[in-house]
Amino acid sequence: MDYNxxxxxxxxxxxxxxxxxxxxxxxxxxxxxxxxxxxxxxxxGMLSKNRAIRWVSAGYVSAIRNTPILVLIxxxxxxLPQLGIRxxxxxxxxxxxxVYSGAYLTEVFRAGLIALPTGLxxxxxxxGLTEFGTKLNLIIPVMFxxxxxxxxNNFISLFKDTSLAAAIAVPxxxxxxxxxxxxxxxxxxxxxxxxxMYVLACYxxxxxxxxxxxxxxxxx
Amino acid sequence: MExxxxxxxxxxxxxxxxxxxxxxxxxxxxxxxFGTALGVGVGLLLSYGGRIVRFFVRVYSDFLRGTPVFVLxxxxxxxxSVIGLQLTAFQAGIFALMLxxxxxxxxxxxxxxxxxxxxxxxxxxSIGLTFRTTFFSVLLPQALRQILPxxxxxxxxIVKASTLLSIIGVVELLLSVQQVISRTYLSLExxxxxxxxxxxxxxVIEKAGRIVERKIAIPx
Amino acid sequence: MSSxxxxxxxxxxxxxxxxxxxxxxxxxxxxxxxxxxxxSGSGKTTLLRCVNLLEEYEDGVVAVAGEQIGYTKxxxxxxxxxxxxxxxxxxxxxxxxxxxxxxxxMTAMHNVMLGLIKTRxxxxxxxxxxxxxxxxxxxxxxxxDHYPGQLSGGQQQRxxxxxxxxxxxxxxxxxxxxxxxxxxxxxxxxxxxRDLAKDGMTMLLxxxxxxxxxxxxxxxxxxxxxxIGEEGPPDQLFRQPKSERLAAFLKSSKFS
Numbered sequence: 136m137d138y139n140x141x142x143x144x145x146x147x148x149x150x151x152x153x154x155x156x157x158x159x160x161x162x163x164x165x166x167x168x169x170x171x172x173x174x175x176x177x178x179x180g181m182l183s184k185n186r187a188i189r190w191v192s193a194g195y196v197s198a199i200r201n202t203p204i205l206v207l208i209x210x211x212x213x214x215l216p217q218l219g220i221r222x223x224x225x226x227x228x229x230x231x232x233x234v235y236s237g238a239y240l241t242e243v244f245r246a247g248l249i250a251l252p253t254g255l256x257x258x259x260x261x262x263g264l265t266e267f268g269t270k271l272n273l274i275i276p277v278m279f280x281x282x283x284x285x286x287x288n289n290f291i292s293l294f295k296d297t298s299l300a301a302a303i304a305v306p307x308x309x310x311x312x313x314x315x316x317x318x319x320x321x322x323x324x325x326x327x328x329x330x331x332m333y334v335l336a337c338y339x340x341x342x343x344x345x346x347x348x349x350x351x352x353x354x355x
Numbered sequence: 356m357e358x359x360x361x362x363x364x365x366x367x368x369x370x371x372x373x374x375x376x377x378x379x380x381x382x383x384x385x386x387x388x389f390g391t392a393l394g395v396g397v398g399l400l401l402s403y404g405g406r407i408v409r410f411f412v413r414v415y416s417d418f419l420r421g422t423p424v425f426v427l428x429x430x431x432x433x434x435x436s437v438i439g440l441q442l443t444a445f446q447a448g449i450f451a452l453m454l455x456x457x458x459x460x461x462x463x464x465x466x467x468x469x470x471x472x473x474x475x476x477x478x479x480x481s482i483g484l485t486f487r488t489t490f491f492s493v494l495l496p497q498a499l500r501q502i503l504p505x506x507x508x509x510x511x512x513i514v515k516a517s518t519l520l521s522i523i524g525v526v527e528l529l530l531s532v533q534q535v536i537s538r539t540y541l542s543l544e545x546x547x548x549x550x551x552x553x554x555x556x557x558x559v560i561e562k563a564g565r566i567v568e569r570k571i572a573i574p575x
Numbered sequence: 576m577s578s579x580x581x582x583x584x585x586x587x588x589x590x591x592x593x594x595x596x597x598x599x600x601x602x603x604x605x606x607x608x609x610x611x612x613x614x615s616g617s618g619k620t621t622l623l624r625c626v627n628l629l630e631e632y633e634d635g636v637v638a639v640a641g642e643q644i645g646y647t648k649x650x651x652x653x654x655x656x657x658x659x660x661x662x663x664x665x666x667x668x669x670x671x672x673x674x675x676x677x678x679x680x681m682t683a684m685h686n687v688m689l690g691l692i693k694t695r696x697x698x699x700x701x702x703x704x705x706x707x708x709x710x711x712x713x714x715x716x717x718x719x720d721h722y723p724g725q726l727s728g729g730q731q732q733r734x735x736x737x738x739x740x741x742x743x744x745x746x747x748x749x750x751x752x753x754x755x756x757x758x759x760x761x762x763x764x765x766x767x768x769r770d771l772a773k774d775g776m777t778m779l780l781x782x783x784x785x786x787x788x789x790x791x792x793x794x795x796x797x798x799x800x801x802x803i804g805e806e807g808p809p810d811q812l813f814r815q816p817k818s819e820r821l822a823a824f825l826k827s828s829k830f831s
Contacts (some may be wrong), residue, residue, distance in 0.1 A: 201557035203515035214543040218614035262690030263666025298423035326430035334421030355724025
């Protein structure tokens with residue numbers, strides 16, 4: 136193999152790659168925040184007494200989880216405008232990723248809700264909280280803390296999924312890596328640096344989230 | 356009627372689409388097959404390897420799991436060709452998915468072996484079993500039951516990830532449908548159709564997994 | 576005379592086909608301490624839980640301070656009250672649970688304060704001082720910043736009692752508050768309950784501690800298969816049981 140390494144050629148565009156990494160992180164943070172909201176609603180939906188609500192929630196989770204995210208991304212960006220629903224690239228991707236993460240978080244939250252002792256709700260009711268007040272003050276905060284580790288894992292895989300935003304030309308890390316790849320032909324260097332950046336970012340995110348988990352954990 | 360036009364378009368392109376479905380199944384199947392074989396090795400090395408071996412296998416696994424599949428596919432596609440391996444996009448894609456699958460299966464296997472209480476190994480030793488017999492008669496049968504559900508999940512992940520090969524030009528299901536879209540502009544109906552077929556494939560895999568799971572469950 | 580604190584008239588409750596309460600009548604006045612005893616499955620815990628509607632009941636009336644709990648009559652039909660009304664009614668009674676059910680993500684102090692702020696609409700400062708007073712009463716003030724997971728079972732139960740009593744309920748419900756505790760922790764909780772009885776708190780208890788029931792109660796009720804098997808002052812019930820069933824029960828629970 137006669138390949139001459141030239142990292143300098145890629146290094147020149149390192150700040151582009153970094154800005155792409157930053158955008159990926161922002162996309163993941165916004166999407167998981169919206170996804171948490173959707174997931175919470177759908178999780179309560181799946182445990183609802185109303186059959187129709189249960190059915191809709193379960194259908195949403197099953198449909199999204201079994202469909203490739205690339206199809207969802209393309210559907211939102213290219214197909215929804217046919218119905219008059221039009222977003223910019225970034226907004227479109229955020230919508231997709233939020234709905235996508237919402238389905239996964241529904242499962243996480245549902246498991247968390249089922250695992251809570253029934254006494255928690257009863258104790259809340261016994262001091263005169265309404266069902267809604269019990270959910271808001273007790274059920275959700277306790278469940279949320281219990282599922283933090285799964286939430287962290289979900290965030291990390293969501294962050295990796297932001298690489299797919301490149302498919303609709305959102306300028307994140309993978310998008311710039313492809314661009315640099317084409318412009319410089321420094322193929323090995325580009326993809327080594329790009330994947331290393333993802334791997335290191337995942338490590339750092341995981342370490343930070345573990346700190347957050349211990350900070351937020353219920354003391355015992 | 357757009358819907359009728361969409362059905363007509365799908366029917367007209369039934370052979371290319373069926374080829375696409377066949378390709379998706381072939382890509383997924385081969386990646387899962389090779390990836391699982393490699394992954395079992397990874398898992399065993401992570402569990403029973405010496406310190407140095409464990410370190411390198413850990414780096415391998417963490418690197419692959421920290422890199423988005425999409426980046427992995429692009430990296431394999433571009434890098435393998437410049438280092439002189441003349442692989443088609445199809446082959447490079449399967450190679451990338453296989454690596455991805457192997458790291459996940461590796462973690463699943465390691466986790467399952469670790470989850471078996473140490474008392475099992477001790478009990479096996481105490482009745483005089485060798486490591487080989489202990490592993491094949493005591494540990495593996497228990498681990499397999501734990502592996503199955505997550506492994507099925509990984510399989511559906513691979514099927515979904517196989518859509519990413521469309522971006523490097525492999526005509527699998529998604530790209531075959533996109534080719535119809537580029538002729539007919541029926542993006543809404545056809546993306547929906549593509550999503551639905553993927554949903555069906557994964558739904559069948561999940562159901563099959565559930566059935567096998569129930570068959571081999573240890574009665575309690 | 577003012578209406579009784581608790582009035583239960585012909586209460587029926589079923590779980591599916593199984594009738595667990597078959598017509599219970601009970602009246603409690605200010606300062607009464609009533610203990611429910613009986614074997615498991617006799618309906619005593621269910622009876623207690625009907626009082627704050629943690630269990631729905633199908634027939635009869637449960638009234639606290641003259642107000643029917645959970646239901647009202649509309650055009651001769653029995654309808655369930657609104658969620659908000661029921662929440663308000665539940666706050667008229669306080670409950671201590673077998674498994675304490677403290678809020679795991681809040682300190683002892685905040686456990687007590689939550690109901691005061693959210694239900695009693697107290698300002699934070701006021702809630703804080705009320706909570707302080709009651710934590711002091713149950714001997715838990717020193718541990719006010721501890722989380723439930725950092726407290727022993729007995730300590731958790733004392734905080735749980737403070738949480739309920741701080742709401743200034745008209746009636747306290749105790750559901751086997753010592754049966755999840757290690758034996759050496761039982762007394763610290765019982766002495767808190769005893770003190771409350773001495774102060775004139777109206778209390779309805781489910782308990783397996785026969786000696787305690789004997790000492791603290793103004794009236795003891797022996798529940799038997801969803802009915803009141805026997806009731807009366809503790810001395811009469813424990814010393815001269817009229818029925819075979821009660822005698823056998825007392826013997827099995829080793830009351831001396």
